[in-house]
Amino acid sequence: MDVREGKEKFIEAWGKMATEWGINRTMAQVHALLLISPDPLTADQVMADLDISRGNVNMNLRALMDWGLVHKQLKAGERKEYFFAEKDMWTVVRQIIIQRKKRELEPMLKVLxxxxxxxENCPESKQFNxxxxxxxxxxxxxxxxxxxxxxADSNWFTNIFLRMVR
Amino acid sequence: MDVREGKEKFIEAWGKMATEWGINRTMAQVHALLLISPDPLTADQVMADLDISRGNVNMNLRALMDWGLVHKQLKAGERKEYFFAEKDMWTVVRQIIIQRKKRELEPMLKVLxxxxxxxENCPESKQFNxxxxxxxxxxxxxxxxxxxxxxADSNWFTNIFLRMVR
DNA sequence: CATTGTTTTCAAATAAAATTGAAAACATTG
DNA sequence: CAATGTTTTCAATTTTATTTGAAAACAATG
Incomplete structure (x- = not known):
C-alpha cells in the first residue's frame, strides 16, 4: 500500500470512530492529519488537504488545542502559525482521559x-436508590x-495491561 | 429530595452524558427510566413518562434490546409487551463494552x-508508520x-479497581 | 500609519440526526 | 374471519450540529 492511500484510510477511519464517540468528525480528521504529518502544518495546508473552509480549520484547531492534543509552533521570520499534534500515544490517551473526565464524569458524579x-418510602424510591x-x-x-x-507513566500503564491479560 | 425530582434529574443527566458519548439522548433516557423503574413498563408508559411518540419509543426500545440492555417480558393473559432494564451495573457495563468493542474497536483494528x-520510503511514510x-x-x-x-466476574472487576488505586 | 498577510468571528446556509404520526402489518380473541 | 388491540415502519418534518465565507480584527512590516 502507498502512503497516500494509507493516509486517506487512516484519516477516514479516525474521523468515523470519533463520531461514534461524540466527537466532531472534522476535528478528528484534522487531528489525524497532524498526527501522521512529519512536520507542523499551517491552517492553509490543513484546509487544502482536507478540503474544508478556513473558519472550520480555525475552530477545530482551537478545539484541539483546548484538548491539549495539538500545539502551535511559531517559526522565526515567518508570520504564519504552524500546528503539530502530540505524537506519543500514551500522552494522547492521557490527555483525552483528563479532559473527558473533567467534562463528563465529574459533572455526572455531582448529579449522582x-x-x-x-x-426512601415506596418501591419506586427503593429501586431508584x-x-x-x-x-x-x-x-x-x-x-x-x-x-x-x-x-502513572507509560510503562506502568503497559504493565497494568499485561497484568490484566495474564 | 423527593423521588420525582430525583428521577427527573437522573434521567436528564443520563441522557446528556449519552450524547457526549455518541449515543442518542432519547435512547439513554428510555434506558434510565427503565433502570429506575421497579416494574417492567409498556411502550405506552414510556411514551407518557418521557412525552415522546410511539414510533420513537418503539425504535429506541428495539435499539436497547440490540445492545442487550433491555429485555421484553410477556405477562400471562395480557397482550401488551412489557420492558425492563438489566439492573446489575457490572452486567450493564460489560454489555456496553462488548457492543462498542465489536462495533467500533474491532473495525478500527482492521483498518490499522x-x-x-x-x-517506508520518505519522511512522510516513516512518520505515518x-x-x-x-x-x-x-x-x-x-x-x-x-x-x-x-x-471476568464482578468481584474480579472490583479487585482490579482496588489494585489500581492502591 | 497605510499596506499586506494572517487569524478570528459569527450569521446564514447546509448537512445530519432524531422525531413524529399516520398507515400498514401483525396478533389475539370471540 | 371480522373486530380490536398492539407493534412496526417509514416518508415527511423538525431539531440539532456542522460548515461556510465574507467581514472584522489583529499583527507585522516598511
Whole structure:
C-alpha cells in the first residue's frame, strides 16, 4: 500500500470512530492529519488537504488545542502559525482521559451525589436508590482509577495491561 | 429530595452524558427510566413518562434490546409487551463494552492492520508508520484487556479497581 | 500609519440526526 | 374471519450540529 492511500484510510477511519464517540468528525480528521504529518502544518495546508473552509480549520484547531492534543509552533521570520499534534500515544490517551473526565464524569458524579439523598418510602424510591447507589459507587471507583492512570507513566500503564491479560 | 425530582434529574443527566458519548439522548433516557423503574413498563408508559411518540419509543426500545440492555417480558393473559432494564451495573457495563468493542474497536483494528503495510520510503511514510504502529499496538492491547474484562466476574472487576488505586 | 498577510468571528446556509404520526402489518380473541 | 388491540415502519418534518465565507480584527512590516 502507498502512503497516500494509507493516509486517506487512516484519516477516514479516525474521523468515523470519533463520531461514534461524540466527537466532531472534522476535528478528528484534522487531528489525524497532524498526527501522521512529519512536520507542523499551517491552517492553509490543513484546509487544502482536507478540503474544508478556513473558519472550520480555525475552530477545530482551537478545539484541539483546548484538548491539549495539538500545539502551535511559531517559526522565526515567518508570520504564519504552524500546528503539530502530540505524537506519543500514551500522552494522547492521557490527555483525552483528563479532559473527558473533567467534562463528563465529574459533572455526572455531582448529579449522582445530589440525587442520592432521595428519601426512601415506596418501591419506586427503593429501586431508584438502589440503582443510583450502584452507579454512584461504580463511577466513584472509575474516577479514582482514572486519577491513578493519569498520574502513572507509560510503562506502568503497559504493565497494568499485561497484568490484566495474564 | 423527593423521588420525582430525583428521577427527573437522573434521567436528564443520563441522557446528556449519552450524547457526549455518541449515543442518542432519547435512547439513554428510555434506558434510565427503565433502570429506575421497579416494574417492567409498556411502550405506552414510556411514551407518557418521557412525552415522546410511539414510533420513537418503539425504535429506541428495539435499539436497547440490540445492545442487550433491555429485555421484553410477556405477562400471562395480557397482550401488551412489557420492558425492563438489566439492573446489575457490572452486567450493564460489560454489555456496553462488548457492543462498542465489536462495533467500533474491532473495525478500527482492521483498518490499522491494513494500513500497517505502507512501504517506508520518505519522511512522510516513516512518520505515518510510526504513528500507526503506536496506535495499533495500543489498540491491540486495549482489545486484549477488554476481552479479559468481559470474561471476568464482578468481584474480579472490583479487585482490579482496588489494585489500581492502591 | 497605510499596506499586506494572517487569524478570528459569527450569521446564514447546509448537512445530519432524531422525531413524529399516520398507515400498514401483525396478533389475539370471540 | 371480522373486530380490536398492539407493534412496526417509514416518508415527511423538525431539531440539532456542522460548515461556510465574507467581514472584522489583529499583527507585522516598511
Amino acid at each position: 451525589d445530589e440525587v442520592a439523598s432521595v428519601e 438502589e440503582v443510583v447507589s450502584d452507579i454512584r459507587m461504580f463511577s466513584h471507583k472509575a474516577n479514582q482509577t482514572l486519577d491513578t492512570l493519569i498520574k | 492492520d491494513e494500513v500497517a503495510s505502507v512501504e 510510526e504513528v500507526v504502529s503506536d496506535i495499533r499496538m495500543f489498540s491491540h492491547k486495549a482489545n486484549q484487556t477488554l476481552d479479559t474484562l468481559i470474561k
